[in-house]
Amino acid sequence: MIRYMIGRVTSLCLSLVVASLVIFTVVEIVPGDPAAYMLGVNARPDTIAALRTELGLDLPTVQRYFAWISGLVQGDFGISYTYRTPVAQMVADRIAVSLPLALLALAITVAIAFPAGIYAASHRGRAGDLGVMGATQLGIAVPNFWFAMILVLIFAIKLRWVSAGGFPGWNAGVLKGLTALILPAIALALPQAAILTRVMRSSLLDMLNEDFIRTARAKGLSKRQALWRHAVRNALIPVLTIIGLQFSFLLAGGIVIEQVFFLPGMGRLIFQAISSRDLIVVESVVMLLVASVIGVNFAVDLAYAAVDPRLRTRS
């Protein structure tokens, strides 16, 4: 177990260092100067130079890389060029939207996928299974932004139950905040739920064909008991992998949904920062996302160890 952990932690650190180098290099290479962007078409060259000095953009590249990294290590994300506010504060504000949204979407995903997947697997080939499979086909095929627009048309424009978008802030009350997130979460969750349902079903079917299930049945367990005690638990490993990937996607990949519902989330922050060449924000936020994806994978690796005792003892 300890060697397993050391291996995971080493690869985690290496991934972070490589990621920081790649991110910094890519952001440096892309054409476009933040100072020129901020000052627009009528700015004089000396004004742009003055702003570059003010922002510290005239320092050598290597020096800026190490200043950035040493800041990150100490928890200092720098000051945004365009917004002129600390990046850490901006990220905190955006995470307050993106994280609850991702968690809510993930909860909806799991709440749909687990029962649907288990039901389909245990009714394999029957009408219920075919119905679930058909629905998941549709769920995967429908783009989430389109589905989001349909939700807005029905619930915001026709029924007026919720507003068409925006986020009032958690200060306005937890209920209001959740209300603003419910449609985006559903729109984000449905395609993910469709994918997870299929993974759950096929993983479970694989297990049901395994020898140990036959043994369990032979031992006298009912079909239902064998399913719940042995098959479901073993089927969870591939499902956890997918959930890990889905959570990373939901956290960072909600950008299209954030646009449709004009939510002030992480995706929109990165999008705005890239187009305004707010390099320090792009670097820090992408780095944070990479770190969180790596962190989630690390957590999934640990979860494997928890559900699969073989991983704990092996090697």
Place this chain on the structure above:
Amino acid sequence: MNKLTTMMLAGSTAMLATGAFAQNTHINVAMQLEPPNLDPTGGAAQAIDSVVYSNIFEGLTRFMSDGSVVPGLAERWDISDDGLVYTFHLRSGVTFHDGTTMDAEDVKFSLDRARAEDSTNAQKGLFANITDVTVVDPLTVQVTLSVPTGSFLFNMAWGDAVIVGPESIGDAATHPVGTGAFVFQDWVQGDHINIARNANYWGTPAVLESVTFRFISDPTAAFAAMMAEDVDVFAGFPAPENVPQFEADPRFQVLIGNTEGETILAMNNGAEPFSNRLVRKAVAHAIDRQAIIDGAMYGMGTPIGTHFAPHNPDYIDLTGLSNYDPDLARQLLAEAGYPDGFDTVMTLPPPSYARRGGEIIAAQLREVGINAEIQNQEWAQWLEVTFRGHDYGLTIVSHTEPMDIGIYANPGYYFQYDNPEFQQVMDTLNQTTDPAARSALLKQAQTIIAEDYVNGYLFELTIPTIARAGIEGLWLNQPTAAIDMTAVSWP
């Protein structure tokens, strides 16, 4: 599902309640882009001015919706006979939102700061002719210019020339403190900005108690937000294709206003083949303006034949010089030595007028043998590659600064037009204060660039504002980027 429905119902009841409460004293304004910060003296983003111009910050003079310049913080002024010394008499009893008094010292501070060597003012050129700012007494300030500058009062009306306080300007990016009819309240970045009525305003107080600015960049989301009545006013509605739907809906009013945006097909005059006037003339005749206005702008836009706003009294209609005539264009190309046309690159910045218009123009140019390869660029990339690097053949952009024909006198500007005759006219204009003489010079300038076919002149950009029916006092035209809420009210 039941639980979900209950939750949604609970949420909507709460919203209805606040909606009813705020009906007559509050307005939700939406705009497409969020300002990066709120300091109009330190950035070029139009979204900054949209929020703060006149609402929070004021200058010595100010623009009205029709483009006229009227007294702002300066009640009146005297101009010396040689046109070099402007003596501004300030209004008395004006205070900044932080309680400090606005006086001649603040005017001196603001102007000196904008023209300082380390200034980061995006329109530093507005202050270039100022040689000295002197405080005569607390309510009188004297500005001395190096040369007579006919447009000086106009320049002082820009959002970049607002009067700021030395005590508060340091935090203006996130906490703007001005003298305007509204006080900045809070900014939830990415979502909204709140401003509230200034109880101590020196002039006519605002009718509304508070205004919320929201930022909705996606055209579909903008449509949904308007239709769901989440927002009351959408300034610069991003989906022109939906405008007829709002026009037909009695819940809404549509204001189609002029801007100062001359939308042009810019040509790189500094490089082959567009350094050849015949080629430029051929391009000008190959373009069907109306097809571009109809196809890219859904009919919204006034055709222009030169770089000047059609609603300006000095505008002359020169569209006849570059009427749509593909046969003439082919003939001109042959005359110029390109009987089989040529290949070039057309770079397109993100706005839809450029992206949509570019496709149509490329098709029209192909008809006369010019093969323009389209390259989409983001703004930052466009500024570096096209605008500063001059690495392009054709590009489409809307020049939204008011009265900017002077850019044709700068040979280093991105379209690299270098004509001493035109530069002379501009020099004379800058030193002329007599209105009749100025008008004649402006007309001469328009004609020179139209006859030289410097660029393809397409149309004057219009901006649709969608508002709930009955809301009054909104600006129709956009002489400068502004969503002036000081006179806006519900019926």
